[in-house]
Amino acid sequence: MGRKKSPVDPPVCSLCEAPAVMNQQYSRRSLCSTHFINDVEERVFQVIEKKKMIRAGDRIAVALSGGKDSTALLLLLALHLPKWQDVSLIAVTVDEGIHGYRDETIRAAERVAENVGVEHSVVSFQDLFSDNLDTLLKGREEQACTVCGILRKKALIEGAKKVRATKIATGHNLNDEAQSVLMNVLRGDLPRLVRNSGIDTADSFLPRIKPLAEIPEKEVASYLFVKGMFLLLPECPYRGFALRADVRSMLSGLEHRNPGTMLRLMESRKKIEKYLEWEKVSGPLHRCRQCGDPCSGDLCQVCRLLLSLAR
């Protein structure tokens, strides 16, 4: 006989009445550990299938920083790997050379790759740009995330080319994606706003896929936790400098008070994209005169940045 539910009762799963570990406010469901794990794994697989992110013959370079998002990404891709024909994974870690932060995360990345039986490759700023991030940033720490973001993207592309990958997978979650949408709106950067979709080929010949783009950050972290993986890693020391930090806290407040805000923001972006004529927004594509990468002007973002840092 069921007794009346009191407000002090612990929440139970909406699907099986076992104790709930996740309250998914945007779906109005509570989920137990089994149903929560299934839900995340199923949704990630569906996104990959729906957007045709992975095709037969692909060799996917998984950007593995060693943090929670990329760790979850590698775990999930390795789990689903048998479902795809002739597809292989290789983990690629970028070593920016951030003192007191990167060494530990590289070791974490190595362990994760070894645990799931995936090959691992490290590519460093030092090798690619002949300097580490700490040296490049001396005296301009406030630009850290911008500089690092641009160079890391380039390093990842080079690292992926080196291991003959056909695609790059990154661990961007729903929060990251929603933050980017809002930041691009705040900056008035329409080309970047619509370019940020599931498969992005705009700045290299290597398509980038983001299989976690519909999973909230909280659920990515809980997924690892429920799976018994505790990641206690240092946070990037440059993290607080960016506009992203403001947008992050604003959005998480909004999501808390109005569940579903982040998903609706992504919907808005999709609608804008649908009505845009891409050529009018982006302008014609050129080649960088320094490195030959596709870009919108005379020099690509990376070459322009390296030139300004050298000054």
Ligand SMILES: [Zn+2]
């Ligand atoms: Zn359940």
Ligand SMILES: [Zn+2]
């Ligand atoms: Zn260039």
